[in-house]
Amino acid sequence: MKRPFFRPSDIILVAALLVFGGVFIFMPKNEGKTVEIMADGELKATLPLSIDTEYAVGEVVVVIEKGAARIEKSDCKDKICVGTGKLKNKGDTAVCLPNKVSVRVSGYRETDGVTW
Amino acid sequence: MVNKKITAKRVALLGVFAAVAVALSAAENMIPPLPFMPPGAKLGLSNIITMFLSMNGMLIPSVFISLAKGIFSLLTRGVTAGAMSAAGGILSSLVIFLLAKNKKESLISLGITGAVSHNLAQLFVSFFIVGDTVFYYAPFLIVFAVISGSITSLIMKYTSTYAARILGGKDKL
Numbered sequence: 155m156k157r158p159f160f161r162p163s164d165i166i167l168v169a170a171l172l173v174f175g176g177v178f179i180f181m182p183k184n185e186g187k188t189v190e191i192m193a194d195g196e197l198k199a200t201l202p203l204s205i206d207t208e209y210a211v212g213e214v215v216v217v218i219e220k221g222a223a224r225i226e227k228s229d230c231k232d233k234i235c236v237g238t239g240k241l242k243n244k245g246d247t248a249v250c251l252p253n254k255v256s257v258r259v260s261g262y263r264e265t266d267g268v269t270w
Numbered sequence: 271m272v273n274k275k276i277t278a279k280r281v282a283l284l285g286v287f288a289a290v291a292v293a294l295s296a297a298e299n300m301i302p303p304l305p306f307m308p309p310g311a312k313l314g315l316s317n318i319i320t321m322f323l324s325m326n327g328m329l330i331p332s333v334f335i336s337l338a339k340g341i342f343s344l345l346t347r348g349v350t351a352g353a354m355s356a357a358g359g360i361l362s363s364l365v366i367f368l369l370a371k372n373k374k375e376s377l378i379s380l381g382i383t384g385a386v387s388h389n390l391a392q393l394f395v396s397f398f399i400v401g402d403t404v405f406y407y408a409p410f411l412i413v414f415a416v417i418s419g420s421i422t423s424l425i426m427k428y429t430s431t432y433a434a435r436i437l438g439g440k441d442k443l
Contacts, residue, residue: 157325159427161376171386171416178409195401231347247406251350251396256403 186244186259189223191216193255200260203242214255223257225250283437284331288338291319295339295355299346308410313418314385317362318425321384322433324363325370332363350399354392361391381423385415 191199193211201209201218209216213229222240225248235250235257244261294316301313316339323332336359344352362384369375369383389411396404 157373157375157377159377159423161374161379164376164379164382167379167382168416171382171412175409175413175416179413192401192403232351245406247403249396249400249404249407251399252348254400256400258403258406 184244184261185221185242186246186261188260189216189218189241190258190260191255192258193253195254203259211255212253214250214253216257223259224248225255225257228253228255284334286436287319287323287331288335291316291335291339292342294318295342296346308407308414311389311411311414311418314388314422315425317359317384317388318422318429320359320363321366321381321422321426322430324367325380326434327367327370329363329367332367333360336360336363350396354395357391357395358388362388377423377426378420381421381426382416382419385419385422386412389415 186203188200188202190197191201191209191211193214198211199209201207201216201223203218203221203223205218206220207218208226209218213227214225214235215227217224217226222242224240225235225238228235228250230250230252232252235248235253235255238248240246241248241257241259244259247256247258249256298312298315320332320335320339323329323335337356339359340352340356343355365387366380366384369380390408393404393408393411
């Protein structure tokens with residue numbers, strides 16, 4: 155017997171996944187006030203978004219400009235952290251796995267991370 | 271699997287499938303990231319091979335190929351990428367293998383659940399490296415898995431008969 159490509163009950167699976175993801179993606183966002191810079195699982199610095207500045211953790215350079223933070227430079231190969239772009243809403247996060255550095259706008263509700 | 275002999279044919283076929291999987295993931299690295307894709311997300315074209323094997327009851331070859339892909343990522347993109355690739359491949363192989371025991375389960379549902387489990391396994395690996403901040407990516411990865419899983423299963427629909435022909439009828443790897 156040949157396996158079907160699609161069966162009607164798949165709509166439930168697709169809808170459930172899209173709704174689940176969509177709810178978190180389109181949740182109302184608030185602009186954050188500070189960013190937390192973590193390296194090796196430790197909090198290295200908490201910087202206000204309102205003041206333009208630059209902060210370096212090893213080879214990763216974080217720039218805060220016009221109320222948004224971003225990873226400006228990194229020596230890693232894939233540059234996923236740089237490609238993430240501007241972070242300004244609560245919970246916005248850029249991660250550089252090779253350097254074990256993450257930058258996150260403070261005010262992220264912890265329960266979202268625990269209960270999903 | 272247990273009572274099967276390790277024949278030259280079987281080893282050669284496994285090598286062919288591993289080569290195709292590695293070639294697909296190498297080719298995929300050349301595609302520039304599309305703007306709507308979450309950072310770091312990939313289409314996972316090489317998962318077609320592991321999906322084909324595990325959904326046809328060949329779990330161990332599928333895990334083997336996941337490891338081969340992991341070693342390839344380890345050599346080309348570093349330890350983190352290697353661990354993430356292997357973890358994703360092994361978990362999705364297992365999930366597809368178990369779900370496919372139900373012969374009515376559709377290709378598209380296998381593809382999507384495979385992609386979701388693949389992404390979540392990777393998320394857990396990165397959780398151990400950077401901490402809970404990575405869970406912020408979870409919803410993006412889930413939505414993207416629906417898209418990539420659908421594409422994978424669509425390709426599967428048109429290629430699985432040829433792959434089965436390479437294996438030679440009912441012969442399993």
